[in-house]
């Protein structure tokens with residue numbers, strides 16, 4: 001069904017590599033010079049596929065929602081299990097945020113590296129059975145070095161849930177904060193210490209039909225207090241210039257969580 005566009009939210013985000021990042025090419029039909037190359041744009045610039053980042057966020061979020069469901073004794077917060085079911089249910093909060101049967105609400109663009117520099121590391125294949133190195137099974141692995149910054153955008157179509165204007169934005173920002181404080185990992189070789197990253201949100205812009213009519217660039221609704229790029233390596237503070245507005249947006253999401261009942265039940269009342 002065609003859904004009217006009330007508002008589109010664009011979250012200007014960066015991924016900062018804290019330890020070497022390896023996001024490989026999944027289809028390895030073409031012979032490669034390096035056994036394990038990182039995925040690159042046609043001009044040689046490494047990028048993080050939006051689907052990878054979105055997948056990590058969805059997975060984290062699903063685990064959180066299932067835990068909250070037990071904690072708040074609200075079964076409607078339970079999300080559908082994409083690993084065991086072939087079809088997303090389209091009704092749970094996870095489907096509402098990340099897309100199920102309808103077009104996805106949260107969309108993540110590919111994140112492009114500011115520099116095309118990569119580093120080759122030696123790797124040793126480890127036997128799954130013995131946990132020992134397999135002799136002569138050495139390979140080379142290409143990684144994006146520490147300190148590399150990737151630029152990208154996360155988009156939210158119609159951020160509203162029920163009467164909460166920015167509930168989905170609150171959800172996304174909470175997810176980013178949770179990710180930065182806990183998981184922080186992306187890509188392959190995380191057991192070897194690869195793939196520690198930090199998500200930095202710079203600002204959040206809003207576009208409405210009126211912005212389209214007036215040809216404006218939308219308006220900035222949140223601007224985060226980020227440090228200079230050089231000393232951004234370890235922390236991201238969940239603070240912005242419009243702190244009250246941010247708190248309100250986060251609160252909208254928290255309220256949604258406490259009161260969420262599946263769409264089908266809402267409609268039948």
Ligand SMILES: [Zn+2]
Pocket residue numbers: 079080088089090091092093094095100
């Ligand atoms: Zn679902």
